Amino acid sequence: MQIPARWRYLSVLFIVFVCVLVGHFTYQQHYNDLKRPLEIKQNALTDQTALRINARLSLVDTQIRLFRHELTLLNPEQSELEQVMFSMFRIYSDLLQARWIDLTGKEQVRVDRTPDNEVIKVATEMLQNKSRRYYFTAGMALSWEQVFISQIDLNVENGQVQRPLQPTLRAVIKASLPSMGEGLLVINFDLRSLLSQLQALNQADNELLIGAGDYRWIVHPEPGKTWHADLAEKRADIVTDLPEIAAKIKAGNLVQGDELNNQLFTVQTLLTTANSEGGLQDIHIIARTPAELLPAVKRQAIVFASIITFVTALGGLSILYAYWRHLTQLNKLSQSVQNERNNLQQALQRQSTLIEELAEAKKLSSLSVMVAGLAHELNTPVGATQLALSNQERLLEKLITQKQTGLTKTAFESFLSDSQQSLEQAQHNNRRAVELIQGFKRLTFERANDELNTFNVGQHLNDLCHSMKGLLKRSNVRLESDIPADITLTGYAGAFTQIVQICISNAIEHAFKGMSGACITIKSKAQNDRILVTIADNGVGIARDVMPFIFDPFYTSQRNNQHTGLGLHMAKVWLEEAFNGTISVDSTLGKGTVFTLSFNQLDQLAADIRKAGSTN
Missing domain, CATH: 3.30.450.20 (PAS domain)
Incomplete structure (x- = not known):
């Protein structure tokens, strides 16, 4: 400018x-x-x-x-x-x-x-x-x-002036x-x-x-x-x-x-x-x-005033020139700062886009974890059902053979007893598979259609724990829980399970570093108009100089293992934005880390939404 x-x-x-x-x-x-x-x-x-x-x-x-x-x-x-x-x-x-x-x-x-x-x-x-x-x-x-x-x-x-x-x-x-x-x-x-x-x-x-x-x-x-x-x-x-x-x-x-x-x-x-x-x-x-004296005095005063005026003009013009130069430099600097600001805004926009993309990727990643866990959990009841059906098929073939050679009463009663046992086993494992699929459907549906509602905290946490059993087993981590069955929370169920899953996954990935006897404990309780969920591990703990940065975006200690450093950052942002809640951490080196999640009840927000809906 x-x-x-x-x-x-x-x-x-x-x-x-x-x-x-x-x-x-x-x-x-x-x-x-x-x-x-x-x-x-x-x-x-x-x-x-x-x-x-x-x-x-x-x-x-x-x-x-x-x-x-x-x-x-x-x-x-x-x-x-x-x-x-x-x-x-x-x-x-x-x-x-x-x-x-x-x-x-x-x-x-x-x-x-x-x-x-x-x-x-x-x-x-x-x-x-x-x-x-x-x-x-x-x-x-x-x-x-x-x-x-x-x-x-x-x-x-005598009339004459004397001379x-x-x-x-x-x-x-x-x-x-x-x-x-x-x-x-x-x-x-x-x-x-x-x-x-x-x-x-x-x-x-x-x-x-x-x-x-x-x-x-x-x-x-x-x-x-x-x-x-x-x-x-x-x-x-x-x-x-x-x-x-x-x-x-x-x-x-x-x-x-x-x-x-x-x-x-x-x-x-x-x-x-x-x-x-x-x-x-x-x-x-x-x-x-x-x-002739006063004009000379005036000339002397004019000369002196001219010198002072010249010095003043020189000083004033010098100051003005310095000011113009300084202003020009400020303008250049301002333009440079503006350009840098534009560049930073573009970089921030790119970063925001990247964070959104990575957040979606994180959601897909967590979904893949649940899919893998579901597949692992379904493997047992489906396999047992398959075994029961195979045994029933063998019993049926044996019955047909005995019919041709002569079916005895004892053999027929043995067939009925064995068939009933096989069917009961198949039905039990089939119900188990259905329960796993229903829990998975609850988690995936609520994350895909995350609307404000009142949900059972224990049910959602249990569904989440079941979906992560495969990951826990592969990581040799034991999961313990103390979750009351009667706690409800008005809020976004999908965001709730997503936040807890991030904290559990973070503990699995960072807390243990190959140590044996790894254990994660999940607890929940109601406190006034809040629900507190704690995720505690008995891992190595977090260093004091690292603690101030764990919620910063892209901060990670395992970037070489393709970690983005967005997990805890997104958990904190979602918790603050979706539930107006807080997340805190307490860690001791060699003893473990405790994350405390505070979810506020959104009853008033739900009532306002229902009122607005009825008005429309």
Whole structure:
């Protein structure tokens, strides 16, 4: 039997399906494993950047408060105020500009740090009115303890962006001096150092982008994209360059390890509390992978998944091939077993036919034994009858002779006496012959027409014993019996005598092996609804290793003497099938063997048959 092509195609498709699944999940798992270090680095990068920015903003707040506190302690005159500011510039190198603005917005004192890092006082005529600037408006709205921190932008003087570019942050706090009255202390902080430090945090596998609000890049891996809002150039900001990220930030969604346009993004936003115009914007810290990195990671994951998929496919196809080969071998073996089974069935059929033929031959053989026994038994009464008739003929011839010569009374009376004796002898032997023939007829008729009936066990066993006397005499075996005359059995009489005859014949043929004093004893008795018949001999017995096989078909120890080995097997089968009975054997080496036959009464079966017959 060949494997159907449909199943082979389905098996291959299943392997392909499994390989696709394995490849997909392997790719996803390995890709995630490769991304995980990048995500960890991005989180570390954004955390470190946020820490530095927060530290700088905190320092701005602290510095302007310390400056105001120092002014309060020193209480300088207006002419001395600029010197105090000079001192502060020398202490803090990131101060870009310090001013005292009165409540009208007019600059009273101003100290600047030039691009050459020189600290100078701005001349009185150069001082400006800042009343329209957003940080003045915000400062005037402050309470005494509040500090206003402006947005991050480029420093602008007289409407012009200062060159080189000066990223700056303004801090405003209210102050009061006896010499100056109330006013605003405004300090511009130089953020170039901070932004340089943040720019240095860029890594080969992670780029740092920082947006001050939605419209200004203050740190970008491409320097040309920073400060476009301050330089009035084409927009370059988070909303324009990364609209998907900007939308997620606006919606308040967490962006951590998000994949967009073959790049990995992690965003951390520093939210400010500024609610006035020009206040510090929210700071968006973005870490992203270079454009070429994630495709390379994907290729690496694809290569790994391809290898695993190939190995899986190779293994699956190998297993499938082995299974197909095994199945083919099983099919061949199954076909071989089927052929062998057919051969065995044919052999069994031939054996069954042979057993049936041998059983018929066995029946004929047993019939020939009975015929031979009958002939031997008839020989005596027939011969005696013949002798009596011959003697009567001689007496008659003598009487005729005496009649011619003169018959005397004494001679006639002697003739009558001798004739009566001869006739009685002839009649006796003739009755004996008739009895033998009737017994033989009973046995042969019942075997030929074996119907269910009730029969006398003793009569049938005696008929069987008489029919086997010739065989027993030739074999020098004495037969003894203890058979009650009143035992009846409902069953098949022909099968009954056939089974007993087989056991007697088996004892004659195998039990004695030429020993003298051979004797077979037959007994029968009724036990509940059974009839027990025992056939015992005083022969050599049966060896222990032979006992398990004596009822097997064709098992015999005398095959050289043309024995078939079917006798006891057929006796057992007939006993079980015809009488639902059993046969057992008990043997002792050197003492003999006893076969016990148990015949069940078939009264119920006979009643059912009679009932069925009356119904029909």
